[in-house]
Amino acid sequence: QVQLQESGPGLVKPSETLSLTCIVSGGSINSYSWSWLRQPPGVGLQWIGYVSYSGSTNYNPSLKSRVTISIDTSRTQFTLKLSSVTAADTAVYYCARQDNTNVYDSGRYSPVSYMDVWGKGTTVIVSS
Amino acid sequence: DIQMTQSPSSLSASVGDRVTITCRASQSISRFLNWYQQKPGKAPKLLIYAASSLQSAVPSRFSGSGYGTEFILTISGLQRDDSATYFCQQSYSSPSSFGQGTKLEI
Numbered sequence: 162q163v164q165l166q167e168s169g170p171g172l173v174k175p176s177e178t179l180s181l182t183c184i185v186s187g188g189s190i191n192s193y194s195w196s197w198l199r200q201p202p203g204v205g206l207q208w209i210g211y212v213s214y215s216g217s218t219n220y221n222p223s224l225k226s227r228v229t230i231s232i233d234t235s236r237t238q239f240t241l242k243l244s245s246v247t248a249a250d251t252a253v254y255y256c257a258r259q260d261n262t263n264v265y266d267s268g269r270y271s272p273v274s275y276m277d278v279w280g281k282g283t284t285v286i287v288s289s
Numbered sequence: 290d291i292q293m294t295q296s297p298s299s300l301s302a303s304v305g306d307r308v309t310i311t312c313r314a315s316q317s318i319s320r321f322l323n324w325y326q327q328k329p330g331k332a333p334k335l336l337i338y339a340a341s342s343l344q345s346a347v348p349s350r351f352s353g354s355g356y357g358t359e360f361i362l363t364i365s366g367l368q369r370d371d372s373a374t375y376f377c378q379q380s381y382s383s384p385s386s387f388g389q390g391t392k393l394e395i
Contacts, residue, residue, distance in 0.1 A: 205376065205387050205388070205389045205390050206333065206376060206378075206387040207387070208384055208385040208386070208387070219383055221383075221384040222290075222384060223384070255332055255333075257332075262338065262339055262342065264319070264320050264321075264339050266319045266320060267319070271319075271321075273320065273321050273323075273338060273339040273380055274380040274385075275323040275335055275338040275339075275378070275380060276323075276325075276333070276335060276378075277335045277338075277344065279332035279333060279334070280332060281331075281332055282332050
């Protein structure tokens with residue numbers, strides 16, 4: 162089955178750029194969108210953004226000015242870059258596959274998206 | 290942005306019990322609501338999508354219901370392995386957002 166594996170530095174200095182890669186194995190990277198999420202210590206989950214297999218992106222407005230998510234379908238991987246990091250960016254970072262299903266509501270079908278496959282997560286600490 | 294509020298924040302139950310966790314959205318989200326289970330040190334696991342659809346391979350003791358602004362996750366016949374934190378997530382509008390979590394102790 163599809164597996165996701167995050168990789169990247171576990172320690173990043175303040176003001177630098179955090180860069181993580183998620184490798185997709187055991188399945189196709191096409192026909193799905195691919196998300197990044199994070200979870201600061203002892204806190205809930207925050208959605209960072211996603212990239213579709215075609216390269217279109219959607220970011221959380223709270224991070225949009227600092228985030229870039231890209232995809233390399235030939236290498237079956239996608240990448241997160243978060244610039245100008247501070248201690249507030251310390252978190253466990255997860256990559257996830259975003260699937261969707263159509264539901265009939267208010268006279269039309271609409272896609273409900275959800276994260277059905279997750280990587281194990283990687284801890285990133287921002288510190289000098 | 291849509292705010293998601295879960296209740297209770299934590300609860301304790303016994304093996305065999307039936308428990309419910311509530312998730313409320315700050316505005317109507319139709320059925321655009323998912324539930325996840327997270328154990329310490331592990332990634333979240335999808336349980337329920339589109340409010341009431343059971344994800345493949347998830348035991349049938351998990352069920353979801355609700356529409357609009359109020360949703361419920363029900364776990365029947367609790368097992369020790371169900372000890373975890375449960376999160377709801379709305380995917381009605383961007384940015385997608387999560388509840389703060391409900392910690393279930395068995």
